Amino acid sequence: MLKSIPSNVPEDDIRSDLAAHNVQAIRISQPTKTDKTTRTVLTKYPIFVISLSPVSDIRKVLQIHKLCHCIVKWEKLRNSRPVNQCYNCQAFGHSSKYCGKPSQCVKCDQPHATKDSLKLTSTPPKCVNCKGEHPANYTGCPQFQQHLLYAQNSSQHQRHARKRKPTPSPLLPYCNFPSLRTPPPQNRPPQTWAQIAAQAPNSSNQQSLSSTVESIKSILTLFDSYKLSTLLRSPALQLQTMNDPITKIVATVDTVLACLSSSP
Ligand SMILES: [Zn+2]
Numbered sequence: 071m072l073k074s075i076p077s078n079v080p081e082d083d084i085r086s087d088l089a090a091h092n093v094q095a096i097r098i099s100q101p102t103k104t105d106k107t108t109r110t111v112l113t114k115y116p117i118f119v120i121s122l123s124p125v126s127d128i129r130k131v132l133q134i135h136k137l138c139h140c141i142v143k144w145e146k147l148r149n150s151r152p153v154n155q156c157y158n159c160q161a162f163g164h165s166s167k168y169c170g171k172p173s174q175c176v177k178c179d180q181p182h183a184t185k186d187s188l189k190l191t192s193t194p195p196k197c198v199n200c201k202g203e204h205p206a207n208y209t210g211c212p213q214f215q216q217h218l219l220y221a222q223n224s225s226q227h228q229r230h231a232r233k234r235k236p237t238p239s240p241l242l243p244y245c246n247f248p249s250l251r252t253p254p255p256q257n258r259p260p261q262t263w264a265q266i267a268a269q270a271p272n273s274s275n276q277q278s279l280s281s282t283v284e285s286i287k288s289i290l291t292l293f294d295s296y297k298l299s300t301l302l303r304s305p306a307l308q309l310q311t312m313n314d315p316i317t318k319i320v321a322t323v324d325t326v327l328a329c330l331s332s333s334p
Pocket residue numbers: 156157158159160161164165166169170171
């Protein structure tokens with residue numbers, strides 16, 4: 071596909087200029103915008119789709135930057151037929167599988183299925199889409215070229231959109247993280263346990279402690295406190311008499327379980 075070339079450059083000029091570069095163009099076509107009812111060409115796009123002979127060295131062709139006194143750009147067409155054309159009605163953009171329209175011949179512009187065509191090989195074909203003298207599935211048809219251009223642009227657009235997808239935010243630089251290193255121990259004079267205990271308690275610790283007490287209180291309201299105290303009294307007295315710590319733990323667990331099962 072040849073780009074950045076004025077739309078009014080004759081196809082023959084391109085052909086002869088390519089020939090001067092030893093490049094043989096089999097077919098040159100130009101996408102156009104045509105009026106759907108009058109079939110008149112409204113705009114010619116500054117693009118030429120060129121089919122090169124199979125012997126062409128594509129790398130050499132891509133090195134041609136000047137053609138018909140213009141600086142040109144080349145772009146490879148990715149797929150020879152990326153345009154969806156209906157085999158039934160010859161329209162673009164859908165497949166015959168989903169076509170609800172009447173059959174249209176690919177060889178003539180008459181509304182009948184291609185297999186029923188009575189067109190003689192001696193008469194030229196007629197394209198239903200552009201009324202040109204070619205079959206409706208001819209890739210050189212200006213209508214086909216126009217759809218090809220759309221397909222190319224939209225696939226390019228999609229590729230760009232994929233590139234622009236938001237990438238996951240990069241990891242924060244290390245400097246943004248708070249240092250994990252504990253501050254170096256300060257040279258404090260040795261303290262006794264009594265001194266430490268006498269120190270004002272940490273306010274946040276006290277807050278969490280008081281909230282825990284509140285939680286326990288609210289849980290206890292669910293129990294019958296009188297019943298609980300009578301239930302706990304005798305096991306508590308029993309625990310007092312026990313010396314073995316393991317027996318004490320077992321007794322405590324038993325008491326707690328008994329309390330839970332008997333409480334409402
Ligand atoms: Zn159709």
